[in-house]
Amino acid sequence: MLAIENLHASVEDGEGTREILKGLDLEIWPGEVHAIMGPNGAGKSTLGNIIAGKDGYEVTEGSVKFLEEDLLEMEPEERAAAGIFLAFQYPVEVPGVATMTFLKTALNAQREARGEKALSTPEFMKAVKGAADKLGVKQEMLRRPINVGFSGGEKKRNEIMQMALLEPKLCVLDETDSGLDIDALRIVSEGVNSLRSPERSFLVITHYQRLLDYIEPDFVHVLAGGKIVRSGGPELAKELEARGYAEFLEAA
């Protein structure tokens, strides 16, 4: 589904060009859940942003293929319509745009891009209600502007609710556990787990092992110094929790 080969990427900041990813390889097949763990500054969020198509990163080498297409050539909205969903670490507040309007515009734009018919208002309402109920998102929240005045937990629930509504093929969760208390973590994880299917894949980016107690991965990768330095099964996450990232920081 997703094939990343030898990915090198850099950002421009105040001090010049800084290389963040230095030869990252990753392959995800349908139905798999991969966790990417790593210390701060390893390039975890950069990876998520490059997959979603955010501006400000320059890919200097390597390739990213999604369903055999060159992902790097696609606009962010084309990636979304093709089935990529990034759950943001810091969901953006958008004053003035009602959540409901946003969801309808997004869903129908994706359907149009795929050559599908727009949903009628009753069909759309039913789909939203289903997704919202699953994540405990109240109708009142849907009428409010996107994420404005939402608590940290509500914003994350809103992200996963959008994921449930848009039914992507590859879900990238960027530190979805950050800022969540234990109850919100459970609701969000249950929402994610209910979306697991043999066709849908997940890339779960996290600093802590905690989230992986709830969303059990098939594979765990350690990202340090801009590349995957170790891969393994779920047991690797436990090991990292016990021993920390120190050895990888040195290795990188």
Place this chain on the structure above:
Amino acid sequence: MNNNPTEAERALADLFEARKAGFAGTPLDAARESAFSRFAANGLPHRRVEAYKYTDLRARLRELPGAAGAPDAAKLAAVLADNPPLVEGAARIVIANGRYVPEHSSTMANVTVASLLDPAADTTRVGKLVAESDDPLTLANVGLFEGGVVINVTGEAGAPLEIVHVSLDDGLVMGRTAVIVAPEARVSVVERAIGTAGTVANDLTELTVGARAKASWIRIEAGVGDKTVQLGTLHTEIDEEGALEHLTVSTGAGLSRNQIFASIVGDEADAHFRAATVAIGKRHVDNTMVVRHDALNSRSSEVLRSAVGHGGTAIVQGRIIVDPGAQKTDARMMSNALFLDDSGEVVNKPELEIFADDVQCGHGATSGDIDEEMVFYLRARGIPQATARRLLVEAFLVEALDRVEDEALREGLADSLRAALDLEGAL
């Protein structure tokens, strides 16, 4: 004296002589001559007049079209049919080419309407709010108005009033309106300007909000053309526990100046002003407001949202005056501008003159580009870039409409803002 009048100023002087010859002996005549001579002494205001520094009318109005004559009945009927009321069930008051047209106007219980030119009309309260004004646009209108109405609201108006200014002949038009809302009365007014592209309009409104009365007023200048000139001045006074909700929506005219001179004269009164402006291409929109607090415990707010691009200009001048003794005043002003590209211009000039010591007054201004983090968030959900930018600009403007209670009207206003964004493929 203005020793070197421009062609436009000479034309205005000639027009006054012509008007004066036709004065029908109404009680308002006396004020007209003095107002016009005060206007003529300085002529059209220019950039060295501080209040007009950013909107130089002498330079921009070198020539003026001839004064519009009486409206053609068939043309007027057609224009009105093409522009049905924005609010269903509204009573209409039509002022065409500056003249009140009773045949196309209607009224309702608790509302009486009379022509300012009718010698029998009770105009004793007309002119009170402008008597001390030295604003040149006000003085020009008082001297030169060709007609208009005095509207008395004596109780709760059962439906909105729509005051429609129609200009049919690319002429110079100066309609005048006075609205007196009696104590405890309630009214909501939608004021619209519908005109041909070559119109130069300078209308004047006086609005008196009595004690415990409530008035809402929405002024709409929708898209006509970049040659159109829309100058509009509101003088308003709000008495004890009275409330005014005002909104200006400007999208169309090449040169637009909306002036508001508001005086809060009664304790515990409220006055809230909103403005949504789209200035794209050869458009210059000036919102100038002076809000004076001269009473205890009164509140005012001004929120202006402007979107500019393709060389458009938005001017926001806001002055808050708190008179000595106007304790516990709460007055706030905020101007937010959004640049659609790098060619627009926004000028913010806030002024606070505070002569009381126990007040809360504040002003703020922001201007910026469309937030790219927001654009990316929307695109990451599949919304194409152009649609995402569009949604964000609309949302920014529509927030200025949030005090409009009538949902259909709010949607209609939002639609006109959306249409204005289509000009020149601004996004």
